[in-house]
Amino acid sequence: MVVLRAIAVALVVSGVASAAEPEARVGDPISMEGLRVTLLSVSELTRGERQTPHGVSGGGRRLVWLVEPSESPPSQPVIGDVRLTANGAVYNPVTNATSSKPFAPDIGVYDVATYAKKFPSHMGAKKLLPRARSLVLEVIIRGAKLEAKALETAQLQLGILPPGVSPSAGVTPRYVWFSANLKHP
Secondary structure (H helix, E strand, O other), rough: EEHHHOOHHOOOOOOOOOOOEEEOOOEEEEEEEEEEEEEEEEOOOOOOOEEEEEEEEEEEEEEEEEEEEEOOOOOEEEEEEEEEEOOOOEEEEEEEEOOOOOOOOOEEEEEHHEEEEEHHHOOOOOOOOOOOEEEEEEEEEEEEOOOOOEEEEEEEEEEEEOOOOOOHHHOOOEEEEEEEEOOOO
16 A cells, blocks of 8 residues: 555646536446546544544545546546535545645555455445556545534546656646545435
């Protein structure tokens, strides 16, 4: 696992425009910009998982995303911000894993086979046949206690680079948001 707090080169440049946000539910794939993205599972954090150097958060969610590039993508996507909204409000205003602010999200990047073997219960109910070069992103978002009946939406921002360009080239990616509803009224 690579925790992205340490990899600032591949993270978001804020203020970049994004495309319209398609919405799905947990387990529904979203195809856009040469990527297929699926929110595989959502779970509430345990007390131990809510512990940070800044203290214990009141709540939080683990969001497990499968990111699959198309057969001929120009490059792997760049990871941007992550958000969780509850009843339309941003749950934790710190949305970038490189932030030094309290309760910044944690993002782990895994090879699909390794993650599936280590955490089979987080892979969702559907049988998966991921494309080559696919990745699992495990996102931990901490914050206040969440209302049990809140309408929640998970959002993942990914950047698309021009063909043959790496994140270290200093080129600003074109960012798009992928959204999935977690609970419905």
